[in-house]
Amino acid sequence: xxxxxxxxxxxxxxxxxxxxxxxxxxxxxxxxxxxxxxxxxxxxxxxxxxxxxxxxxxxxxxxxxxxxxxxxxxxxxxxxxxxxxxxxxxxxxxxxxxxxxxxxxxxxxxxxxxxx
Amino acid sequence: xxxxxxxxxxxxxxxxxxxxxxxxxxxxxxxxxxxxxxxxxxxxxxxxxxxxxxxxxxxxxxxxxxxxxxxxxxxxxxxxxxxxxxxxxxxxxxxxxxxxxxxxxxxxx
Numbered sequence: 472x473x474x475x476x477x478x479x480x481x482x483x484x485x486x487x488x489x490x491x492x493x494x495x496x497x498x499x500x501x502x503x504x505x506x507x508x509x510x511x512x513x514x515x516x517x518x519x520x521x522x523x524x525x526x527x528x529x530x531x532x533x534x535x536x537x538x539x540x541x542x543x544x545x546x547x548x549x550x551x552x553x554x555x556x557x558x559x560x561x562x563x564x565x566x567x568x569x570x571x572x573x574x575x576x577x578x579x580x581x582x583x584x585x586x587x
Numbered sequence: 588x589x590x591x592x593x594x595x596x597x598x599x600x601x602x603x604x605x606x607x608x609x610x611x612x613x614x615x616x617x618x619x620x621x622x623x624x625x626x627x628x629x630x631x632x633x634x635x636x637x638x639x640x641x642x643x644x645x646x647x648x649x650x651x652x653x654x655x656x657x658x659x660x661x662x663x664x665x666x667x668x669x670x671x672x673x674x675x676x677x678x679x680x681x682x683x684x685x686x687x688x689x690x691x692x693x694x695x696x
């Protein structure tokens with residue numbers, strides 16, 4: 472079945488550093504990928520829609536200069552959390568939908584980000 | 588806001604069928620009903636989806652009422668590994684997903 476790979480699975484770093492998270496669709500092409508954020512015991516909240524070859528679309532309240540998204544190919548989108556602070560600590564999840572089929576989104580396993 | 592309503596939590600005995608309901612009374616004609624689940628500290632996993640006919644795959648069955656205003660996900664023989672939060676989402680297949688709070692299913696021995 473369709474697989475989305477997300478890397479790294481866990482990151483612990485100091486306040487002020489930038490962290491890059493990669494999301495790859497392994498066996499299908501995805502013009503559009505999605506980035507979510509999830510706080511403990513809460514549901515997933517969409518942060519942004521990543522569009523191949525063009526600018527990402529951010530949800531209201533999400534700082535585009537804080538969360539940089541790049542979608543340079545049909546199989547890779549990256550999310551960079553710039554100058555991370557403890558309040559950015561969260562579970563970040565990506566998903567992708569197969570271009571060729573009107574079907575479900577497929578999700579990565581998530582990245583647990585902890586900022587000290 | 589999510590366009591579906593689900594119970595907050597449900598319990599099921601191991602080996603029994605788990606029937607998870609979902610109300611989606613404002614569903615549009617071109618929207619599908621999707622079910623995902625999220626096991627603790629993992630990304631959501633796709634389970635099944637349907638438009639108006641009942642669907643079955645290796646994981647579950649989906650029963651959609653004739654008026655399409657509600658549906659039921661059936662796990663025929665629940666195991667401990669089925670303990671998860673189950674999300675019912677309506678989606679046209681072209682738009683973003685909106686996750687509600689889902690149903691926390693606890694399968695007990």
